[in-house]
Amino acid sequence: MSQRFGFPTLDRSLTVPLVLFAVLLVAAALLSPRLFTATGMGGAIIVAAPLILTTLALTPIVMAGRGSVDLSVGPLMGFVNVTLIGWLSASGYTSPLAVICWVVTVGALYQLLQALIIIYVRVAPIIVTLSSFLVLSGLNLMVMSRPGGVAPEWMMTWGAGTTIVSPVLIIVLAALALWAVMRRTTFYSHLRMTGADERMAYTSGVKVDTVRICAHLLGGVFVGLAALSYTALISSGDPTQGSSYTLQAVTALVLGGANLAGGRGGALGSTLGALNMFLISYLLSAFSFGSVTGFVTQMAFGLILVASLLVNVFMTARRTAF
Amino acid sequence: MTSLATEQTMSKITGRSVKLQRSIVIGFTLLAALLVLGTILVPGFISPRNARSILLLAAFLGLASLGQTLCAMVGALDLSIPYVIGGANILFPSLLVTGMPAWLAVIVVVLLGAAIGLANGFLSFRLQGQALIMSLGVGFAFVGAVQLYTSIGSVYGGTVFAPVPDWLRNIAAFNGKTFGLPLPPVVLVWLLVTLVTIWALYNTWFGRSIYAVGGSRTAAARLGISETKVWTSIHGISGAMSALTGVLLLGFSGGGFVGVGDPYLFTTVAAVVIGGTSLLGGAGGYGATVLGVLVLTVLTSLLVGLGLSFAAQQAIVGLLIVPMVAVYARTPHIRNQI
Numbered sequence: 001m002s003q004r005f006g007f008p009t010l011d012r013s014l015t016v017p018l019v020l021f022a023v024l025l026v027a028a029a030l031l032s033p034r035l036f037t038a039t040g041m042g043g044a045i046i047v048a049a050p051l052i053l054t055t056l057a058l059t060p061i062v063m064a065g066r067g068s069v070d071l072s073v074g075p076l077m078g079f080v081n082v083t084l085i086g087w088l089s090a091s092g093y094t095s096p097l098a099v100i101c102w103v104v105t106v107g108a109l110y111q112l113l114q115a116l117i118i119i120y121v122r123v124a125p126i127i128v129t130l131s132s133f134l135v136l137s138g139l140n141l142m143v144m145s146r147p148g149g150v151a152p153e154w155m156m157t158w159g160a161g162t163t164i165v166s167p168v169l170i171i172v173l174a175a176l177a178l179w180a181v182m183r184r185t186t187f188y189s190h191l192r193m194t195g196a197d198e199r200m201a202y203t204s205g206v207k208v209d210t211v212r213i214c215a216h217l218l219g220g221v222f223v224g225l226a227a228l229s230y231t232a233l234i235s236s237g238d239p240t241q242g243s244s245y246t247l248q249a250v251t252a253l254v255l256g257g258a259n260l261a262g263g264r265g266g267a268l269g270s271t272l273g274a275l276n277m278f279l280i281s282y283l284l285s286a287f288s289f290g291s292v293t294g295f296v297t298q299m300a301f302g303l304i305l306v307a308s309l310l311v312n313v314f315m316t317a318r319r320t321a322f
Numbered sequence: 323m324t325s326l327a328t329e330q331t332m333s334k335i336t337g338r339s340v341k342l343q344r345s346i347v348i349g350f351t352l353l354a355a356l357l358v359l360g361t362i363l364v365p366g367f368i369s370p371r372n373a374r375s376i377l378l379l380a381a382f383l384g385l386a387s388l389g390q391t392l393c394a395m396v397g398a399l400d401l402s403i404p405y406v407i408g409g410a411n412i413l414f415p416s417l418l419v420t421g422m423p424a425w426l427a428v429i430v431v432v433l434l435g436a437a438i439g440l441a442n443g444f445l446s447f448r449l450q451g452q453a454l455i456m457s458l459g460v461g462f463a464f465v466g467a468v469q470l471y472t473s474i475g476s477v478y479g480g481t482v483f484a485p486v487p488d489w490l491r492n493i494a495a496f497n498g499k500t501f502g503l504p505l506p507p508v509v510l511v512w513l514l515v516t517l518v519t520i521w522a523l524y525n526t527w528f529g530r531s532i533y534a535v536g537g538s539r540t541a542a543a544r545l546g547i548s549e550t551k552v553w554t555s556i557h558g559i560s561g562a563m564s565a566l567t568g569v570l571l572l573g574f575s576g577g578g579f580v581g582v583g584d585p586y587l588f589t590t591v592a593a594v595v596i597g598g599t600s601l602l603g604g605a606g607g608y609g610a611t612v613l614g615v616l617v618l619t620v621l622t623s624l625l626v627g628l629g630l631s632f633a634a635q636q637a638i639v640g641l642l643i644v645p646m647v648a649v650y651a652r653t654p655h656i657r658n659q660i
Contacts, residue, residue: 130591139637302465305455305456
């Protein structure tokens with residue numbers, strides 16, 4: 001087990017998401033080849049980007065262990081979105097630099113606050129993030145009571161999705177690059193150690209509190225980027241829709257092979273999980289289910305989630321048997 | 323040596339019960355404070371009418387939180403509750419439309435809820451660290467399937483229209499009467515369920531087993547308690563109670579709507595946590611949750627009375643959770659856990 005630390009080999013937990021991804025791609029090619037045109041691909045990237053980035057935001061936080069699934073990522077993304085439109089743009093600060101600084105800072109600062117509460121108040125992380133979910137969902141509606149406002153001028157073309165290479169794709173790639181850099185630091189191995197066994201990490205001299213703070217800061221930066229891509233997608237502010245991303249992101253995280261108990265997970269798996277979620281709903285919308293498409297999608301998500309968890313159990317059971 | 327060990331165990335046990343009592347004292351104090359605040363700030367807060375509406379809303383939340391409490395006691399969280407409630411809420415009227423007698427339909431829906439819960443518990447047993455997400459997956463699958471079933475041949479996806487039986491309306495509606503008294507019978511149902519649950523948790527083998535498994539898996543196994551059985555059956559109970567709540571909510575609202583369960587996703591957890599059942603397992607009980615449910619409902623009623631919007635209510639409830647939990651359920655520092 002310890003051998004796997006530090007080796008950049010493909011994790012076996014990636015097998016399930018990879019196989020699922022391949023199957024879904026083949027199915028998409030057969031059923032709806034429109035996806036593989038420049039417009040189809042461009043549109044897909046724009047739609048999938050907020051989910052990919054929120055799933056990435058969950059990844060380091062979940063990896064830090066203690067069952068700290070951050071339920072607040074969805075509403076936090078919504079909060080950054082509505083404050084960006086309702087406060088920053090409305091007061092005239094619309095330059096790209098100001099916007100990017102705002103989203104990243106707000107995301108990171110909020111996550112820093114959460115990390116500090118988890119560490120110093122010593123309440124179970126799930127309770128902290130649950131109360132965050134409620135507080136932020138309420139705050140979002142107080143900042144902006146209904147969807148509205150307009151995104152800054154320069155962002156209007158971002159949501160068109162007519163070409164594959166778009167600013168949104170660059171945001172996603174930048175986030176993945178940030179993860180790749182982070183993987184090479186000591187922080188990454190400390191993060192995995194803390195998540196796998198916090199007491200052991202603590203006794204081995206890992207500064208578990210610092211690790212947790214950094215994990216949340218990194219997650220916060222990703223939430224900020226998610227909010228940026230989300231704003232590009234809807235070109236306005238929306239106080240409620242962001243909250244629905246929490247459950248989707250948690251589902252995508254598990255589909256990507258991460259362990260909610262901590263210690264296992266990665267950017268590649270999370271991205272694949274989010275892409276799989278997107279492909280499933282894309283494929284189901286290709287069938288003509290009419291008014292029941294939403295129900296079929298929900299059922300399919302549920303069944304695939306259960307199946308992928310069970311396959312993961314089966315695989316870990318086999319691994320310990322060696 | 324032995325006496326010293328016994329003494330230590332004794333002090334540990336009293337320590338735990340003192341902790342639980344402290345959370346109950348805090349709960350009662352908070353409840354009293356909220357009632358006093360309400361009386362001062364909101365005209366007509368202490369009126370039979372308002373008391374009735376508080377008790378009615380508390381009854382639904384209380385019934386839905388029963389399963390969540392049992393799950394929290396062994397360290398699990400059941401996120402399928404809102405989906406089972408929503409599913410039952412539309413499945414029940416659609417069964418009535420097919421001509422099934424209402425009493426049979428109630429039994430079918432509750433048994434189906436129990437079966438979904440059992441399946442959930444059975445599937446998540448090996449994955450206890452991820453039981454949360456497993457219950458979410460099972461919930462998604464169930465509500466999707468029910469919606470598919472009810473929308474076949476219907477133009478209204480997700481909403482079912484059927485005449486609600488009068489007795490069900492009387493049980494759960496605001497103007498329901500119990501033997502002529504102006505109190506909806508669902509409140510009495512909740513009271514009965516509460517008494518039975520509290521008695522069973524303290525006096526039956528099964529009830530003690532839940533505490534044992536939550537306290538220490540190894541110790542429970544040494545006592546011959548089957549962790550699988552406990553884990554699976556509490557999830558089954560949770561599913562059955564959620565389905566029952568879904569059916570009762572139909573009597574309250576008068577029309578089947580799948581989204582009716584959505585608020586219960588986080589409020590059941592909040593009620594459990596405010597009551598004082600630690601999500602880490604082994605401590606707490608349904609009595610504490612009942613207190614949590616009452617605090618939460620009275621608080622909401624107070625905030626509504628003050629004219630706050632739903633958004634502000636949500637934010638305030640959220641802000642209260644962390645300090646509440648910090649009072650009695652702080653985890654020890656990592657250096658003390660080794």
